[in-house]
Amino acid sequence: MELLSDPNIWIAFFMLAALEIVLGIDNIIFISILVGRLPAEQRDLARRLGLGFAMVSRIALLFSLAWVMKLTDPIFTVLGQEISGRDLILLGGGLFLLYKASHEIFLEVEAHEPKEVSAGVEATNSKTGAALFWGTIAQIGIVDIVFSLDSVITAVGMVSQISVMVAAVIASVGVMLFAAKPIGEFVDKHPSIKVLALAFL
Secondary structure, three states: OOOOOOHHHHHHHHHHHHHHHHHHHHHHHHHHHHHHOOOOOHHHHHHHHHHHHHHHHHHHHHHHHHHHHHHEEEEEEOOOOOEEHHHHHHHHHHHHHHHHHHHHHHHHHOOOOOOOHHHHHHOOOOOHHHHHHHHHHHHHHHHHHHHHHHHHHHHHHOOOOOHHHHHHHHHHHHHHHHHHHHHHHHHHOOHHHHHHHHHOO
């Protein structure tokens, strides 16, 4: 109860929740682009599962702070630059994002088959449709871990109470769940915005 009556705790909570939401915007856009390849009836479930995975991964990392902070320790040096475990994870995630963004831009600009048609054809086969759905969730999960790592390290630098961190993560994911569908529909309706968002990713 002392925590709830401390104004500094509330300030830290709102600041951290706002930061988590800002850091999660690119996550929402990426999820929206990926689920846009699914049949319309599966998109809401995929968004919820994707953001749910983001929340679980961030909370799991918060409860393994000792391991997370060790990721910032140098492992080896390349050309005078120290490389840590965090750097390797972010590099791998960055390369994955580059590949996915480039691939999605190609499909948007060069490919001529409408995504709705291709998604519908794939969904006619239950096994293929399930593989497409869970493949999308797996891709969302990979990027969620990369995004979560940086946001958790930032949270540790701002707040010392883990309960405040967890509450801020849950609140931010709640906001993202509310915003994910309209953002996804807006991106789907405006191909130029989608290409711009992919370029930023």
